Amino acid sequence: MTTKIILDCDPGHDDAVAILLAAGNSNIELLGVTTVGGNHTLEKVTRNAAQVLTVAKLTDVPLYAGATRPILREVETAEGIHGDTGMEIHGFELPEPALSVQETHGVQFIIDTIMNEPAGTVTLVPTGPLTNIALAARLEPRIVERVKEVVLMGGAYGTGNWTPSAEFNIIVDPEAAHIVFNEKWPVVMVGLDLTHQALATKEVEEQFAALGTNVGDFVVGLFGAFRKNYQDAQGFDDPPVHDPCCVAYLIDPTVVETVKVPVDVETQGLLTTGRTVADFRSPAPADCHTSVATKLDAERFWSMVLDAVKALG
Numbered sequence: 579m580t581t582k583i584i585l586d587c588d589p590g591h592d593d594a595v596a597i598l599l600a601a602g603n604s605n606i607e608l609l610g611v612t613t614v615g616g617n618h619t620l621e622k623v624t625r626n627a628a629q630v631l632t633v634a635k636l637t638d639v640p641l642y643a644g645a646t647r648p649i650l651r652e653v654e655t656a657e658g659i660h661g662d663t664g665m666e667i668h669g670f671e672l673p674e675p676a677l678s679v680q681e682t683h684g685v686q687f688i689i690d691t692i693m694n695e696p697a698g699t700v701t702l703v704p705t706g707p708l709t710n711i712a713l714a715a716r717l718e719p720r721i722v723e724r725v726k727e728v729v730l731m732g733g734a735y736g737t738g739n740w741t742p743s744a745e746f747n748i749i750v751d752p753e754a755a756h757i758v759f760n761e762k763w764p765v766v767m768v769g770l771d772l773t774h775q776a777l778a779t780k781e782v783e784e785q786f787a788a789l790g791t792n793v794g795d796f797v798v799g800l801f802g803a804f805r806k807n808y809q810d811a812q813g814f815d816d817p818p819v820h821d822p823c824c825v826a827y828l829i830d831p832t833v834v835e836t837v838k839v840p841v842d843v844e845t846q847g848l849l850t851t852g853r854t855v856a857d858f859r860s861p862a863p864a865d866c867h868t869s870v871a872t873k874l875d876a877e878r879f880w881s882m883v884l885d886a887v888k889a890l891g
């Protein structure tokens with residue numbers, strides 16, 4: 579049984595790897611890619627998504643542009659981590675996109691797909707700010723009960739990365755995140771607590787280089803720039819490759835341990851806006867619809883990504 583997904587992203591180095599993992603693993607059926615303003619402007623992240631699909635010869639995967647900006651707040655981008663293009667790369671020439679962006683708005687595509695596919699079969703995988711997903715839930719509330727689950731990269735039950743309290747995807751659009759976490763669909767929060775275990779070490783990078791393929795070289799180029807930026811901006815030795823962890827969870831849930839726990843989003847805090855507040859105090863109530871990712875089997879994760887990249891050639 580394959581899992582049908584819509585990848586809602588803002589490429590972004592790690593978003594790019596999420597696309598590759600989803601497209602290169604036969605357990606996943608990638609119904610489409612939608613983009614959202616986040617790591618950089620909508621225009622840039624959509625171009626980046628088109629370039630990723632072009633490098634991997636995935637030009638038949640439909641690409642849709644979504645929301646340009648958060649629901650209430652000003653745009654905040656992450657050039658310090660992703661560079662001026664939103665997907666800075668070392669030693670690899672990105673091609674001109676060989677596919678066009680679809681005319682339908684990304685939010686409409688999300689709604690149409692969920693309404694047209696059998697109920698309970700489509701999984702949403704947001705790896706950027708949650709603006710498109712929140713707008714889709716408001717525009718067509720019936721999608722909430724039709725979605726299989728929402729497996730998102732964002733948040734943290736421990737320390738944030740954009741502020742001490744908040745992770746980037748959540749703090750960019752906390753109101754959207756509030757909507758997504760409070761709708762009664764199953765939500766799996768793959769937050770920093772988990773994704774900081776997905777480090778692209780030099781040893782990992784060498785495995786991709788050893789493939790000797792175009793897509794392998796693309797990944798090496800992504801990791802090179804991502805490492806430098808993470809070292810400069812956040813003092814990491816190796817970059818955490820957040821977004822594909824969501825896809826890995828869907829391919830094999832034993833790679834990502836999760837715990838059922840109520841989660842809500844702070845939108846008003848003086849110091850804590852954008853915080854995903856997880857309540858670990860007692861066993862989760864029977865109707866709890868949220869869980870958080872806790873532990874990654876990093877070795878199996880990387881071998882999954884490597885296999886996908888190998889399969890893409």
Ligand code: BDR
Pocket residue numbers: 590591592593617656659705706731739745746747820821
């Ligand atoms: C998240 O923020 C973005 O910069 C990454 O692509 C990832 O989705 C990590 O905080």
Ligand code: CA
Pocket residue numbers: 587588589590592593617705706821
């Ligand atoms: Ca992202």
